[in-house]
Amino acid sequence: MKLYDLGPSGNCYKVRLFAALADIELERVAVDFANGAHKKPPLSELNPLGQLPILDDGGHIVRDSQAILVYLAGTYGGLAWWPEHARGQAEIVQWLSFAANEIQHSLCAARLVEKFGYPLDKAAALAKAPTVLGVLDAHLQANDWLAMGRPTIADCAVYPYVVLAPEGDVDLTPYSHVARWIERLEALPGYLPRP
Amino acid sequence: MKLYDLGPSGNCYKVRLFAALADIELERVAVDFANGAHKKPPLSELNPLGQLPILDDGGHIVRDSQAILVYLAGTYGGLAWWPEHARGQAEIVQWLSFAANEIQHSLCAARLVEKFGYPLDKAAALAKAPTVLGVLDAHLQANDWLAMGRPTIADCAVYPYVVLAPEGDVDLTPYSHVARWIERLEALPGYLPRP
Numbered sequence: 211m212k213l214y215d216l217g218p219s220g221n222c223y224k225v226r227l228f229a230a231l232a233d234i235e236l237e238r239v240a241v242d243f244a245n246g247a248h249k250k251p252p253l254s255e256l257n258p259l260g261q262l263p264i265l266d267d268g269g270h271i272v273r274d275s276q277a278i279l280v281y282l283a284g285t286y287g288g289l290a291w292w293p294e295h296a297r298g299q300a301e302i303v304q305w306l307s308f309a310a311n312e313i314q315h316s317l318c319a320a321r322l323v324e325k326f327g328y329p330l331d332k333a334a335a336l337a338k339a340p341t342v343l344g345v346l347d348a349h350l351q352a353n354d355w356l357a358m359g360r361p362t363i364a365d366c367a368v369y370p371y372v373v374l375a376p377e378g379d380v381d382l383t384p385y386s387h388v389a390r391w392i393e394r395l396e397a398l399p400g401y402l403p404r405p
Numbered sequence: 406m407k408l409y410d411l412g413p414s415g416n417c418y419k420v421r422l423f424a425a426l427a428d429i430e431l432e433r434v435a436v437d438f439a440n441g442a443h444k445k446p447p448l449s450e451l452n453p454l455g456q457l458p459i460l461d462d463g464g465h466i467v468r469d470s471q472a473i474l475v476y477l478a479g480t481y482g483g484l485a486w487w488p489e490h491a492r493g494q495a496e497i498v499q500w501l502s503f504a505a506n507e508i509q510h511s512l513c514a515a516r517l518v519e520k521f522g523y524p525l526d527k528a529a530a531l532a533k534a535p536t537v538l539g540v541l542d543a544h545l546q547a548n549d550w551l552a553m554g555r556p557t558i559a560d561c562a563v564y565p566y567v568v569l570a571p572e573g574d575v576d577l578t579p580y581s582h583v584a585r586w587i588e589r590l591e592a593l594p595g596y597l598p599r600p
Contacts, residue, residue, distance in 0.1 A: 277498040284491020296479020303472040310505040
């Protein structure tokens with residue numbers, strides 16, 4: 211099973227982190243991002259959005275980091291990380307949307323500007339960060355994990371750009387419950403260190 | 406089962422549309438959005454992000470339109486709209502992320518500025534629209550529906566802000582495959598007209 215991958219990408223790290231925690235073997239294929247290989251064939255045929263990661267499981271292609279987490283967890287991860295019942299799945303999808311929308315356009319966007327020079331509005335991204343982190347911190351004050359009272363793919367989708375947020379000049383120190391959740395996640399067996 | 410609802414919201418319409426198509430009864434609770442009721446208790450306790458829609462199923466709360474679609478489809482919709490197997494679920498989640506990220510920050514954002522005066526960057530939102538609609542059009546050239554060869558919650562998550570895009574000054578006429586998909590969706594039994 212191949213993962214078209216980029217080392218510094220938090221979206222790719224979501225998948226590598228989950229695969230490590232769930233002991234799923236992935237063959238990493240490094241993509242020549244600097245030369246735009248992700249925006250040209252053959253990769254643009256696998257993901258017309260021109261984004262990474264992309265999963266190739268024996269010819270079955272899955273794009274989008276959240277969808278890849280669902281695919282890997284549901285197919286190879288057992289029921290611990292992605293349950294069979296819709297109530298638990300919806301509880302997790304709340305956080306997958308939070309990762310795709312709120313986190314992507316705040317913590318992740320600020321890092322893309324600061325670290326990789328993307329032409330995005332860093333001030334607008336930073337302005338959203340206190341709300342995003344405040345909601346997360348309040349949730350983690352009352353819960354050890356994001357969903358279902360245990361580690362799930364929700365944590366794998368949200369953790370990467372939170373822990374990488376200081377690279378976009380976001381200060382995590384006010385968020386003590388987030389800090390303890392980061393410690394809990396990093397103590398899980400199989401944890402893969404962040405890029 | 407209560408839906409905290411706002412008539413003109415495309416995110417609320419996703420849920421009302423799906424409930425109509427799947428014949429699920431919802432009690433609509435109109436929220437006093439103009440006076441910020443969604444950002445104050447008791448609603449801000451149900452959804453600390455201060456967003457609508459919110460579902461209350463006998464005290465079980467689900468926030469986020471994509472998560473509500475998963476909850477309703479998986480709990481009350483039978484297997485037609487949200488399958489049991491992870492391969493199909495992941496195929497759908499690709500489009501739920503597309504709705505939460507790419508569509509929210511292009512077609513939806515432009516409409517929020519134009520129709521409701523939100524302080525967002527309309528030019529940046531409009532600049533993303535051709536890519537978003539181009540990817541969608543190319544997919545629909547080869548597929549009648551977004552996922553699994555049949556109507557699913559993926560279509561319910563993506564259709565609302567596409568069909569409402571002209572309200573944000575987005576021109577849909579170049580996208581003929583999108584136009585035919587809109588016709589197919591609007592011909593489904595139970596279709597609920599857009600706001």
